Amino acid sequence: MSRLILPHTHPFDGGDDDHPHEECGVFGIIGDADAATHTVLGLHALQHRGQEAAGIVSYDGSQFHSHRGLGHVAENFNDEVTSRLKGKMAVGHNRYSTTGGTILRNVQPLFAEYEFGGFAVGHNGNLTNALTVRKELQKRGCLFQSTSDTETVTHLIALSTATTVEDRLIDALRQIEGAYSFVCLTNGALIGARDPLGLRPLILGKLGPAHILCSETCALDIIGAEFVRNIEPGEIVVLTSEGVRSLKPFPKQNQRFCIFEYIYFARPDSITEGRSVYEVRKLIGMELARESGVDCDVVVPVPDSGVPAALGFAAQSGKPFEYGIIRNHYVGRTFIQPSEKTRHLGVKRKHNPNRSQIAGKRVVLVDDSIVRGTTSMKIVDMVREAGATEVHMRISSPPTAHPCFFGIDTPSYDGLMAARYTVAEMGKKLCVDSLAFISMNGLYRAVGEAKRNADKPQFCDACFSGEYPLPLTDQKAGTMPKQLSLLNEERG
Ligand code: SF4
Incomplete structure (x- = not known):
């Protein structure tokens, strides 16, 4: 034995x-x-x-x-x-x-x-x-x-x-x-x-x-x-x-397959389900520029996850790509319990504006997603304080308006900014000059599909569409207010 x-x-x-x-x-x-x-x-x-x-x-x-x-x-x-x-x-x-x-x-x-x-x-x-x-x-x-x-x-x-x-x-x-x-x-x-x-x-x-x-x-x-x-x-x-x-x-x-793996989760140097994650992210950025291009002076990624999409956006729009925000890679983990307050602190510890690339410029910020919106708000503030004359935000996913129940930690509906506000309202809250997300079909084109098949979607995209591909048995039984609530006792 x-x-x-x-x-x-x-x-x-x-x-x-x-x-x-x-x-x-x-x-x-x-x-x-x-x-x-x-x-x-x-x-x-x-x-x-x-x-x-x-x-x-x-x-x-x-x-x-x-x-x-x-x-x-x-x-x-x-x-x-x-x-x-x-x-x-x-x-x-x-x-x-x-x-x-x-x-x-x-x-x-x-x-x-x-x-x-x-x-x-x-x-x-x-x-x-x-x-x-x-x-x-x-x-x-x-x-x-x-x-x-x-x-x-x-x-x-x-x-x-x-x-x-x-x-x-x-x-x-x-x-x-x-x-x-x-x-x-x-x-x-x-x-x-x-x-x-x-x-x-x-x-x-x-x-x-x-x-x-x-x-x-x-x-x-x-x-x-x-x-x-x-x-x-x-x-x-x-x-x-x-x-x-x-x-x-x-x-x-x-x-x-979870389409969010291509947008954010997988490492960009991985080949996932036959596609280079990096290439898909660049293609999403190109689609985004085609769909929601904007007159600007510089394309700035929210590092690190926004980088490949920003490269694609810059290439498609013919505008320069610059590291207008620098990420501190040596932040380490905090011993402060996550809360609204410490999430804001986290942004400051992690990101600093690169003023020489932002001041006096019309900036397009490219990020992969907006979940609660707290980080995006701080980053927009930071870029404005660094002297940007306009701040436009482009997001390489559709609005995340639904929680995931399949192994990704997302807030429940009341914590998701896109579940509570329209895109126009989100733009106002974030204090950006414009806000746009990639369309669902634009995302599907970037992963190599002609468009999303409405009858038989080729991917799981439930956090954008709300169409869950599996029964949510615990959720329906009312035994599970959000995923992994089995762990609530320990998680506080
Ligand atoms: S709902 Fe689907 S697409 Fe969204 S993160 Fe979860 S598995 Fe991925």
């Missing part, structure tokens, strides 16, 4: 800006003498997908080893810690949660000890019926160790009567709804599973004899691994010493 060795580390408090946040990155490797080291590096490349906690579980042929901690990958995994994670197979996870204190027992990979052996799981996504299923399981006697939606799956696996691990996992997946890219480790296999709509990314890579599952290609690049293919929506892959087995137990559906 395997045994889990589980040391852990220090607490911390997290981020402070005004963007939607990705809820996690996953990485798994099998058949690699440096499994733990490569997992640390892979998680480091995926740090943008979650900064509140990181964890790795490895297996050395007789024992599982684990290290999980709150904070960044580099804070948790030094040489000494990594050397204790023995074995040729490992899974790792970066976590982001909303506000307040993340607790260690929710940090992934979660680990369960079954009759067939140990099982570790990392999850990117969010289950939309987790609370409903959890309540049923609790009535049946299941004792939950965490408040994570992912633990629902580990209990469903335990209750399955199927004989193999993968069949137990399939049993469990048939009972859950929502978005998931799971990476699981057993004492003989690395298993990946992607939800039938393929909402969140999951890819297969190769490094010599080793196989890798991870969220983005940037995690392959950092270890010199090659991209093999995307895991298909609804596909389960079982990687063992004998190779790769693919299972497709669910009826095929049209994919609904």
Whole structure:
């Protein structure tokens, strides 16, 4: 019987800006003498997908080893810690949660000890019926160790009567709804599973004899691994010493990949679902300039995420691109609890106007999204104070008017500026001379579609359209006022 060795580390408090946040990155490797080291590096490349906690579980042929901690990958995994994670197979996870204190027992990979052996799981996504299923399981006697939606799956696996691990996992997946890219480790296999709509990314890579599952290609690049293919929506892959087995137990559906991955979440140097994220962002900027060009002197990105779209906007409009706002990359995390007050402070700590490029000029600011609007207001103020004669704002997403329930942390309706105000009203509140967002069809053109198919949208765009591609069971049952409310108690 395997045994889990589980040391852990220090607490911390997290981020402070005004963007939607990705809820996690996953990485798994099998058949690699440096499994733990490569997992640390892979998680480091995926740090943008979650900064509140990181964890790795490895297996050395007789024992599982684990290290999980709150904070960044580099804070948790030094040489000494990594050397204790023995074995040729490992899974790792970066976590982001909303506000307040993340607790260690929710940090992934979660680990369960079954009759067939140990099982570790990392999850990117969010289950939309987790609370409903959890309540049923609790009535049946299941004792939950965490408040994570992912633990629902580990209990469903335990209750399955199927004989193999993968069949137990399939049993469990048939009972859950929502978005998931799971990476699981057993004492003989690395298993990946992607939800039938393929909402969140999951890819297969190769490094010599080793196989890798991870969220983005940037995690392959950092270890010199090659991209093999995307895991298909609804596909389960079982990687063992004998190779790769693919299972497709669910009826095929049209994919609904999260379009916000292209706008903001994914790293620009990643190739996601066959498209360069950087190129898509530039194309969005070009579409935006075609749709809502404005007479100006300079195009200024809100760094860093607005940079590729601003480059596209500048190229299309024939206006100069300049770094009119400089971002401090050494801000570090705050120990002040996130609040309206500290969010404003966060802007000042992070951004400073580059007066030489702004003063006396008509400025177009390009950003990727407006969520609460608090950051945008401060940035507009900052640019005006630096001497801009006009400030126009162009946003490379449609208005974010609906919350996400599929693994992205967004405010509920009353926290979303676009849910409360028209674009004209938003422009007034932000004190800009003009405000425009990319249209939905402009966004779809940038990702290579002629237009959005109204009957069968090619992507999930629910935070813009309000058309959710999956049932929101917990939400409808009134058991879940917003996503991940399972964690409200700890998050405050
Ligand atoms: S609702 Fe928005 S952020 Fe959430 S999965 Fe859909 S497109 Fe992505």
